[in-house]
Amino acid sequence: MAQSDTVDRILDAAEELFADRGFSETSLRMITSKAKVNLAAVNYHFGSKNALIHAVFARFLTPFSATLENAFNDLEERCDGHPPTLNQTLWALTESAVRMPQRNENGISIFMRLLGLAYTQSQGHLRKFLEQEYSQPFSRFMRLLKEATPQLSAVDRYWRIQFMLGATAFTMSSSDALRDILQNKLGVETTVQEIAARLVPFLAAGMQAQDTMLMPSLSEAPVA
Amino acid sequence: MAQSDTVDRILDAAEELFADRGFSETSLRMITSKAKVNLAAVNYHFGSKNALIHAVFARFLTPFSATLENAFNDLEERCDGHPPTLNQTLWALTESAVRMPQRNENGISIFMRLLGLAYTQSQGHLRKFLEQEYSQPFSRFMRLLKEATPQLSAVDRYWRIQFMLGATAFTMSSSDALRDILQNKLGVETTVQEIAARLVPFLAAGMQAQDTMLMPSLSEAPVA
DNA sequence: CGGTGCCTCAAACGTATGTTTCAAACAGAC
DNA sequence: GTCTGTTTGAAACATACGTTTGAGGCACCG
Numbered sequence: 145m146a147q148s149d150t151v152d153r154i155l156d157a158a159e160e161l162f163a164d165r166g167f168s169e170t171s172l173r174m175i176t177s178k179a180k181v182n183l184a185a186v187n188y189h190f191g192s193k194n195a196l197i198h199a200v201f202a203r204f205l206t207p208f209s210a211t212l213e214n215a216f217n218d219l220e221e222r223c224d225g226h227p228p229t230l231n232q233t234l235w236a237l238t239e240s241a242v243r244m245p246q247r248n249e250n251g252i253s254i255f256m257r258l259l260g261l262a263y264t265q266s267q268g269h270l271r272k273f274l275e276q277e278y279s280q281p282f283s284r285f286m287r288l289l290k291e292a293t294p295q296l297s298a299v300d301r302y303w304r305i306q307f308m309l310g311a312t313a314f315t316m317s318s319s320d321a322l323r324d325i326l327q328n329k330l331g332v333e334t335t336v337q338e339i340a341a342r343l344v345p346f347l348a349a350g351m352q353a354q355d356t357m358l359m360p361s362l363s364e365a366p367v368a
Numbered sequence: 369m370a371q372s373d374t375v376d377r378i379l380d381a382a383e384e385l386f387a388d389r390g391f392s393e394t395s396l397r398m399i400t401s402k403a404k405v406n407l408a409a410v411n412y413h414f415g416s417k418n419a420l421i422h423a424v425f426a427r428f429l430t431p432f433s434a435t436l437e438n439a440f441n442d443l444e445e446r447c448d449g450h451p452p453t454l455n456q457t458l459w460a461l462t463e464s465a466v467r468m469p470q471r472n473e474n475g476i477s478i479f480m481r482l483l484g485l486a487y488t489q490s491q492g493h494l495r496k497f498l499e500q501e502y503s504q505p506f507s508r509f510m511r512l513l514k515e516a517t518p519q520l521s522a523v524d525r526y527w528r529i530q531f532m533l534g535a536t537a538f539t540m541s542s543s544d545a546l547r548d549i550l551q552n553k554l555g556v557e558t559t560v561q562e563i564a565a566r567l568v569p570f571l572a573a574g575m576q577a578q579d580t581m582l583m584p585s586l587s588e589a590p591v592a
Numbered sequence: 593c594g595g596t597g598c599c600t601c602a603a604a605c606g607t608a609t610g611t612t613t614c615a616a617a618c619a620g621a622c
Numbered sequence: 623g624t625c626t627g628t629t630t631g632a633a634a635c636a637t638a639c640g641t642t643t644g645a646g647g648c649a650c651c652g
Contacts, residue, residue: 150599166489168392171639182601187641189599264488264538265390299556303539303566310538311531311574314488332523342527346574350535353573374629395609406631411611413629 151189153179156247159200163257167197167265198273201262204244204255205274209281212240216284227291230348237285238340252336256316263313293351308347315343375413377403380471383424387481391421391489422497425486428468428479429498433505436464440508451515454572461509462564477560480540487537517575532571539567 157179161170172193176183190196215236219228228236241252262270286305293301316339381403385394396417400407414420439460443452452460465476486494510529517525540563 166392168390169489172641173639182599183640184602184642185600193640260488260538264484265393298554299558300566302554303563304570306539307535307567307570311535314534314538315527315530330522330526334523339527342524343531345577346528346531349577350570350574353569396611397609406629407610408612408632409630417610 150179150181150185153181154186154189154196155200155203157181158196159203159254159258162197162200162261163254166261167267167270172196194269197267197270201258201270201274202277204258205278208240208244209278211244212237212281213284215240216281216288228288230289230292230351231344233285233288233292234344234347238344242337242340253316256313256336260313260316263309296351304351304353307350311347311350312343315339374403374405374409377405378410378413378420379424379427381405382420383427383478383482386421386424386485387478390485391491391494418493421491421494425482425494425498426501428482429502432464432468433502435468436461436505437508439464440505440512452512454513454516454575455568457509457512457516458568458572462568466561466564477540480537480560484537484540487533520575528575528577531574535571535574536567539563 154175158170158175161174161178164170172186173183175196176186186193186196190199219232219236223232241256244252246252262274289305290301293304296304316336378399382394382399385398385402388394396410397407399420400410410417410420414423443456443460447456465480468476470476486498513529514525517528520528540560
């Protein structure tokens, strides 16, 4: 076989199992037996379980962040001078994710699940790894968001970005299960692309909502 | 001391540790040593670690779902006949959560984190438990959402509800960390109530976004 | 053919986990 | 005080985990 088929088989199996069950809940023995590989191979090729987790992310994120940089370059070039709109920025990100070359038909959805888990599970080492390896495209995205929403205060913008991240990471992190439910309840098939097409308008509308609207005062309502 | 102080001390410690670190990452030994209680007490009083997790949720969710039912009753009564608006429905939920009697100052935020984790971590037993114990208020909330957004197709509404859940669960599930970051970066203090006050308009706007807007065709754009 | 580097394998190591055990301490009733 | 049922305590149990070990295989080069 190719020069290290084992490495890829481990990465494939790990990616899928991590996405299904989380990091702590996935043991090396599950991974190696799914990959049909010896247990010791993980520590031989990657050094540790944490390093394997990093490798799973790097395999996707490194080409993705390159694609994303290009998309942002194109976008800013097309807009020469004035800042891209919120919709343009969100679509640049979405398209970059959706059109990444994929190893299999569920590539994006699996990876979205992993990104959601990375944010949610406490895994300190992972957050540190992602921050120091991929801070550049992330900061650039944040800058574009800021320029696209000059009407928001810094605090409002901060929280709305968190809400966007949440809606995205959460939806994608359980999108297989959600798709199944949808298919059972409504008999509709849904692709990741279609979910993204529904998500982006939702995010854009939320991001641009009028300032804190009619909010019933918490203090004067009767206690239950 | 009271008739089983041990039980409450275990629940308090477990609640906090689970929220901080997740379920699998929190061992019974951490819980019992934080609660200053013997290790065997957990299995004596609760039967198993999973049952302890259920008890942590039940302690909050049972009174909360009663409060929520009352809030929905009040709301529908006030609206006699016509369905409550989206904003009213979201606020009824938010207020019920925010004004629940709390054991300590971080009560809600801790519990929101737990709910987020419940959805995110795979923990099949937990999802099953929550579904069969608290399906009634959940279904009612879904019905209210449906009546408040008659303009949406069933599929659109389904996905937008997922986006709302995601933004909420995700934000709340890391809200302490986010609050810390915000304080460091912008020097602003934020309470759960204030986060909710920012979240609801975001959700309402996203929920009522105009139908799928200008979406650059995925097929004609240049490949990166 | 002999040797050198890379890789695989089965087995074991040490540690941490959830759970069980059983004796001791305790509280309340008679 | 003595008995009874409930709760606590220290210790052990079995199991699963991540990691390490060292012998063996296999390909390549001289």
